[in-house]
Amino acid sequence: xxxxxxxxxxxxxxxxxxxVVAHDGGADAVMQRGGVTEGDVRDLMYGCIFTRGPKxxxxxxxFIGGNDMSVGEKLLAAAQKAVFGPFRVSMMLDSNGSNTTAxxxxxxxxxxxxxxxxxxxxxxxxxxxxxxxxxxxxxKAGAHVTITSRRDEEGERARSNIQSRFGGDVAMVCMRNAxxxxxxxxxxxxxxxxxxxxxxxxxxxxxxxxxxxxxxVACDLNAVPPLGIEGIxxxxxxxxxxxxxxxxxxxxxxxxxxxxxxxxxxxxxxxDALLDAExxxxxxxxxxx
Amino acid sequence: xxxxxxxxxxxxxxxxxxxVVAHDGGADAVMQRGGVTEGDVRDLMYGCIFTRGPKxxxxxxxFIGGNDMSVGEKLLAAAQKAVFGPFRVSMMLDSNGSNTTAxxxxxxxxxxxxxxxxxxxxxxxxxxxxxxxxxxxxxKAGAHVTITSRRDEEGERARSNIQSRFGGDVAMVCMRNAxxxxxxxxxxxxxxxxxxxxxxxxxxxxxxxxxxxxxxVACDLNAVPPLGIEGIxxxxxxxxxxxxxxxxxxxxxxxxxxxxxxxxxxxxxxxDALLDAExxxxxxxxxxx
Amino acid sequence: xxxxxxxxxxxxxxxxxxxVVAHDGGADAVMQRGGVTEGDVRDLMYGCIFTRGPKxxxxxxxFIGGNDMSVGEKLLAAAQKAVFGPFRVSMMLDSNGSNTTAxxxxxxxxxxxxxxxxxxxxxxxxxxxxxxxxxxxxxKAGAHVTITSRRDEEGERARSNIQSRFGGDVAMVCMRNAxxxxxxxxxxxxxxxxxxxxxxxxxxxxxxxxxxxxxxVACDLNAVPPLGIEGIxxxxxxxxxxxxxxxxxxxxxxxxxxxxxxxxxxxxxxxDALLDAExxxxxxxxxxx
Numbered sequence: 001x002x003x004x005x006x007x008x009x010x011x012x013x014x015x016x017x018x019x020v021v022a023h024d025g026g027a028d029a030v031m032q033r034g035g036v037t038e039g040d041v042r043d044l045m046y047g048c049i050f051t052r053g054p055k056x057x058x059x060x061x062x063f064i065g066g067n068d069m070s071v072g073e074k075l076l077a078a079a080q081k082a083v084f085g086p087f088r089v090s091m092m093l094d095s096n097g098s099n100t101t102a103x104x105x106x107x108x109x110x111x112x113x114x115x116x117x118x119x120x121x122x123x124x125x126x127x128x129x130x131x132x133x134x135x136x137x138x139x140k141a142g143a144h145v146t147i148t149s150r151r152d153e154e155g156e157r158a159r160s161n162i163q164s165r166f167g168g169d170v171a172m173v174c175m176r177n178a179x180x181x182x183x184x185x186x187x188x189x190x191x192x193x194x195x196x197x198x199x200x201x202x203x204x205x206x207x208x209x210x211x212x213x214x215x216x217v218a219c220d221l222n223a224v225p226p227l228g229i230e231g232i233x234x235x236x237x238x239x240x241x242x243x244x245x246x247x248x249x250x251x252x253x254x255x256x257x258x259x260x261x262x263x264x265x266x267x268x269x270x271x272d273a274l275l276d277a278e279x280x281x282x283x284x285x286x287x288x289x
Numbered sequence: 290x291x292x293x294x295x296x297x298x299x300x301x302x303x304x305x306x307x308x309v310v311a312h313d314g315g316a317d318a319v320m321q322r323g324g325v326t327e328g329d330v331r332d333l334m335y336g337c338i339f340t341r342g343p344k345x346x347x348x349x350x351x352f353i354g355g356n357d358m359s360v361g362e363k364l365l366a367a368a369q370k371a372v373f374g375p376f377r378v379s380m381m382l383d384s385n386g387s388n389t390t391a392x393x394x395x396x397x398x399x400x401x402x403x404x405x406x407x408x409x410x411x412x413x414x415x416x417x418x419x420x421x422x423x424x425x426x427x428x429k430a431g432a433h434v435t436i437t438s439r440r441d442e443e444g445e446r447a448r449s450n451i452q453s454r455f456g457g458d459v460a461m462v463c464m465r466n467a468x469x470x471x472x473x474x475x476x477x478x479x480x481x482x483x484x485x486x487x488x489x490x491x492x493x494x495x496x497x498x499x500x501x502x503x504x505x506v507a508c509d510l511n512a513v514p515p516l517g518i519e520g521i522x523x524x525x526x527x528x529x530x531x532x533x534x535x536x537x538x539x540x541x542x543x544x545x546x547x548x549x550x551x552x553x554x555x556x557x558x559x560x561d562a563l564l565d566a567e568x569x570x571x572x573x574x575x576x577x578x
Numbered sequence: 579x580x581x582x583x584x585x586x587x588x589x590x591x592x593x594x595x596x597x598v599v600a601h602d603g604g605a606d607a608v609m610q611r612g613g614v615t616e617g618d619v620r621d622l623m624y625g626c627i628f629t630r631g632p633k634x635x636x637x638x639x640x641f642i643g644g645n646d647m648s649v650g651e652k653l654l655a656a657a658q659k660a661v662f663g664p665f666r667v668s669m670m671l672d673s674n675g676s677n678t679t680a681x682x683x684x685x686x687x688x689x690x691x692x693x694x695x696x697x698x699x700x701x702x703x704x705x706x707x708x709x710x711x712x713x714x715x716x717x718k719a720g721a722h723v724t725i726t727s728r729r730d731e732e733g734e735r736a737r738s739n740i741q742s743r744f745g746g747d748v749a750m751v752c753m754r755n756a757x758x759x760x761x762x763x764x765x766x767x768x769x770x771x772x773x774x775x776x777x778x779x780x781x782x783x784x785x786x787x788x789x790x791x792x793x794x795v796a797c798d799l800n801a802v803p804p805l806g807i808e809g810i811x812x813x814x815x816x817x818x819x820x821x822x823x824x825x826x827x828x829x830x831x832x833x834x835x836x837x838x839x840x841x842x843x844x845x846x847x848x849x850d851a852l853l854d855a856e857x858x859x860x861x862x863x864x865x866x867x
Contacts, residue, residue: 002312006305013618016584016625019609020638023580024629029318029607031308040302047305051313051546060309223628257629291601295594318607320597329591336594339801340602340835349598 001059002028003268006048008036008075010066010095017097018065021257025264027061036066038078045082045089054086054271061090061267069095069129076276090273092263092280097256098129100263102196103281104256105130105219105247106137107289109192112217112238112245117142120214122190124148124175124204124228125197127158130221133277134194139168140278146188148175166277175203182208193218195228206231210242223249259284290348291317292557295337297325297364299355299384306386307354310546314553316350325355327367334371334378343375343560350379350556358384358418365565379562381552381569386545387418389552391485392570393545394419394508394536395426396578398481401506401527401534406431409503411479413437413464413493413517414486416447419510422566423483428457429567435477437464455566464492471497482507484517495520499531512538548573579637580606581846584626586614586653588644588673595675596643599835603842605639614644616656623660623667632664632849639668639845647673647707654854668851670841670858675834676707677858678841680774682834683708683797683825684715685862687770690795690816690823695720698792700768702726702753702782702806703775705736708799711855712772717746718856724766726753744855753781760786771796773806784809788820801827837862 005027009015014034022030048060064075072095079091094100110116116138123135126147139145149155152174159172175184181204191214197203199222209218210231222228237251263275294316298304303323311319337349353364361384368380383389399405405427412424415436428434438444441463448461464473470493480503486492488511498507511517526540551572552564583605587593592612600608626638642653650673657669672678688694694716701713704725717723727733730752737750753762759782769792775781777800787796800806815829841853
């Protein structure tokens with residue numbers, strides 16, 4: 001019996017990234033759907049749960065993606081609502097790579113500092129899918145997290161979402177651009193610096209972070225030059241730079257791929273797995289980074 | 290050479306149900322297309338018939354689905370118009386599971402009563418895809434069929450469509466809701482009662498059918514509580530209840546899946562199979578229900 | 579590792595033709611996307627190049643199709659812009675079968691006349707995807723090419739596009755319909771006549787071409803009656819008719835399929851192949867026509 005992955009994507013044109021990884025993670029065929037809205041989900045889920053016997057349903061699974069995290073969360077909720085009793089299939093949420101990328105970065109950081117509890121963390125541009133998940137996982141693990149946003153309102157909304165979803169200690173400061181970075185780092189005095197800002201945007205100049213008292217780890221998830229944290233290189237993977245352990249987007253990316261593929265494989269081991277931030281983080285703990 | 294199934298779906302987001310069954314029925318790959326209109330069909334069919342030699346064309350087939358039966362019929366007509374001479378592929382119409390579900394129910398009923406010729410049949414809410422096909426097949430087999438509809442005009446249109454498509458004896462009575470069921474059953478005095486109404490809508494209260502003189506079989510295709518015929522359970526499969534043989538949606542559903550998969554397999558045995566209500570019914574006769 | 583072909587189609591409903599040939603050409607799975615615009619391409623390409631290690635990237639490739647050649651060219655340009663360094667995958671452009679069909683016809687013609695250099699060629703209705711590519715390849719090979727168009731402006735635009743893309747000697751004459759064919763052939767005095775006009779439209783009556791002084795080859799790519807060059811039959815494959823060597827759409831079509839499939843196979847031999855008109859022509863030279 002073939003392992004079938006239903007890829008529900010909120011984007012009009014479904015992600016090629018997610019479809020490739022679905023294949024490489026062990027799906028025999030991918031049933032991709034684009035432009036999926038909440039209203040489409042119930043019938044698509046019925047198509048999953050009513051076509052194979054309960055004992056065979058671990059060979060069908062659902063992956064939810066797309067650029068918009070909040071839409072992804074709604075699709076996941078609708079999918080969970082459609083299943084019942086033995087009629088259920090495993091599901092995974094990873095809008096824009098949010099969970100797998102965030103988990104990979106957080107695990108790398110945790111292994112570098114041993115324990116994030118009580119540590120001050122600054123997540124620059126922490127309002128996107130990856131930033132939201134990374135900040136949440138770090139806060140939940142006991143770190144004191146501060147996210148930055150270009151706009152107060154958007155930042156406060158993100159901060160509040162993270163706190164209600166993950167709990168823990170989360171603050172927000174406004175940082176409009178790279179010229180304000182030194183000032184923000186002076187105020188927050190982070191031990192861990194994580195950039196989740198957009199591709200090709202420099203947010204933290206080298207002067208703002210290198211040789212800064214107390215900074216232990218700096219991780220930049222922007223892969224497209226100019227990078228987000230000046231001086232870090234994309235291939236950095238626990239590289240020592242000015243007494244700071246640094247990670248670049250590709251240094252983290254290899255582990256992200258490993259986590260993502262392991263998640264796909266996990267979906268087909270049972271018919272009731274639910275892979276979201278916390279469960280993906282747990283799964284990643286068992287993998288070699 | 291791979292067995293390729295082109296899934297033409299009139300819905301914007303193509304059915305997951307049909308794609309899963311396509312895989313399980315033997316297709317090596319499914320080429321699914323959503324939002325398909327009549328105007329799209331010719332070139333899609335040319336893509337099927339002009340890409341492999343006539344002797345290999347039995348490895349390509351077309352499945353037509355979507356919620357709307359009348360659109361499905363138009364897509365099938367357009368597909369038939371595009372093929373010619375040795376340049377043809379097998380095709381199947383099953384909008385919303387209409388044919389396979391109707392056939393499964395009708396075969397179950399026929400096996401319970403031996404012969405439907407001359408029998409009075411009442412199909413409640415018989416204006417949907419499944420009701421239209423089931424009523425037609427029963428009328429064609431010689432039963433005296435009455436369908437109900439909430440609205441006179443819609444009911445008459447459905448009745449007329451069934452008669453012109455399948456022939457036989459088809460009547461229609463208006464039945465607005467469950468409170469009118471006893472009255473309708475008094476008038477029609479059915480030996481066979483089949484509910485094809487919407488999910489979660491009770492149409493025939495227990496008092497209206499149980500221990501009713503002459504009623505032999507009652508079959509309810511609604512799988513979502515409240516069920517359509519009160520007192521029948523979804524798993525009923527030739528269950529005896531108050532001297533009536535009853536069938537529920539899951540009791541019929543297992544056979545429907547078997548029919549559907551056998552149809553997919555049949556499509557790839559030759560390059561000119563046409564699977565619509567009658568031919569699917571014929572195929573189902575050879576299967577163990 | 580599966581060979582994955584990302585099929586980017588500018589049409590709303592992606593081509594079935596291209597997907598079937600992708601499978602038959604060696605792709606293990608086809609990731610088809612419809613309604614693709616320039617703006618969608620970058621992220622789709624990132625999904626290709628960032629999901630597998632550089633050494634494995636020859637197992638991922640991109641096919642660009644759709645009815646509109648100029649959109650196809652833009653999608654290809656956008657795809658090329660997205661790849662860099664070792665992060666690249668092979669790509670092929672074949673909007674509406676333009677390149678593979680044109681190449682197949684041109685190779686057939688070249689083998690019939692040995693050398694097209696200095697030969698006068700008339701391409702009727704040469705403004706569509708196939709005509710543009712065939713005229714360009716013939717001009718580049720040294721033929722004196724004249725295309726016809728129903729409208730002066732459109733014809734001049736096409737002529738200018740061909741010349742700037744392929745170089746060589748390209749002229750245009752207006753030919754509104756079949757009644758003007760004899761006059762146009764009198765003026766151009768072609769040694770090679772190629773019709774790339776629409777399906778079911780006769781453009782060159784028999785009197786206009788048969789036994790015409792100097793005409794050596796006539797090739798008609800219209801497969802739907804009435805054919806474009808009266809007197810040629812679809813299965814003609816170097817058939818002698820009135821001292822002219824003739825080719826019909828199916829006579830060319832078999833070789834077109836061979837070229838198309840060989841292109842798909844080539845895509846997966848390395849991760850930096852670029853298959854457009856010239857490189858497809860080169861590849862076809864090595865195949866038996």
